[in-house]
Amino acid sequence: MDKSPEIALTQMRKSVQELGSSTEKHGDPTLMRFLIARSMDPSKAAKMFVQWQKWRAQLVPLGFIPDSEVQDELESRKIYLQGLSKGGHPLMIVKASNHFPSKDQLQFKKFVVHLLDKTIASSFKGREIGNEKLVGILDLQQITYKNIDARALITGFQFLQAYYPERLAKCFLLNMPWFFVSVWRLVSRFLEKATLEKIVIVSNEEEKEEFIREIGEEALPEEYGGRAKLVVLQDVILTPVDDSLNSTS
Known part of the structure; x- marks a missing residue:
């Protein structure tokens, strides 16, 4: 309009x-x-x-999801929070090989909120502005059929689309095995055009070099070509801000 x-x-x-x-x-x-x-x-x-x-x-009646409500999901150590990318966006890494389909879908949904809220909040400079975006990496290295969970991926992306509009700057998919291609095709059917345009599948050396340049070596862990150490989500302690997470979306 x-x-x-x-x-x-x-x-x-x-x-x-x-x-x-x-x-x-x-x-x-x-x-x-x-x-x-x-x-x-x-x-x-x-x-x-x-x-x-x-x-x-x-x-999210409290305005945030405490660690205690998503303990089972946190214990799998599948989400890492790496500070800010070269573009100033918080960098979240998902290690898919540490994920197994959840038996408790409500807890999983709360976990998605927990990790998205915390990732976005990690970019606040004293207080929330409201337009902060995140960069995600989905690392598919060493996944097996036991790790495949199309419903979890669809839930995550649908939450981003419906409840976290314009919070995703970019999402990189790394190390995609051949058997995951059909899974990704299924997941893609549930994604809006605007979301799909922000997703980059890194499949060759040239694309990997561009990925490293875009993220920056300071935030990127060593195993992805950077200089940082992996930091698991629950080990990141955030400084309280002026505004509560009630306005995070």
């Missing part, structure tokens, strides 16, 4: 009120993410925003 951001924001705030909710606790950068995700349509953005608020209130 050919509409200035200021007009679109004003109309979105009004639409949110008409839907019986409020944007009072959220700044323009947060609202703008919802507008961008809905092609600057204030009505559609407002509906998405209100759905997100209801979802957060139901699944």
Whole structure:
């Protein structure tokens, strides 16, 4: 829609009120993410925003998911948080070989929220602005059929699309084995065009060199061509910020 951001924001705030909710606790950068995700349509953005608020209130009543609620998932040591990329985005690494399909889907969904919230919060400079984005790496090295979990991947990407709009800067897929190609084709059917455009499958040396340049050696662990050490998610301690994670999305 050919509409200035200021007009679109004003109309979105009004639409949110008409839907019986409020944007009072959220700044323009947060609202703008919802507008961008809905092609600057204030009505559609407002509906998405209100759905997100209801979802957060139901699944994340405290405003964050404590470690104690996702202990089983944390113990697998499959998520790593590596500081900021060259572009200033927090870098999250998923080691798929450490993942096994969860028997408790509610805990897994809470874990997805936990890792996304914590990754985004790790980029706050004293307080949340609302437009922070993350870079993800899905490392498929040494996976077996026991690690394959299309439902988990679909859940993660659908959460990003529906409840974390414009939070994904880029996602790199590394070391994809031949038998995972069909799984990825299935997962891709559930992804929006805007999400697919942010996903890069690294499959040759030239692409790997570009991947290292884009991430930067400071944040990238040694095994991926950088100089950093792997840091498991639960070992990252974040400094409290002015705003609570209630506004994280």
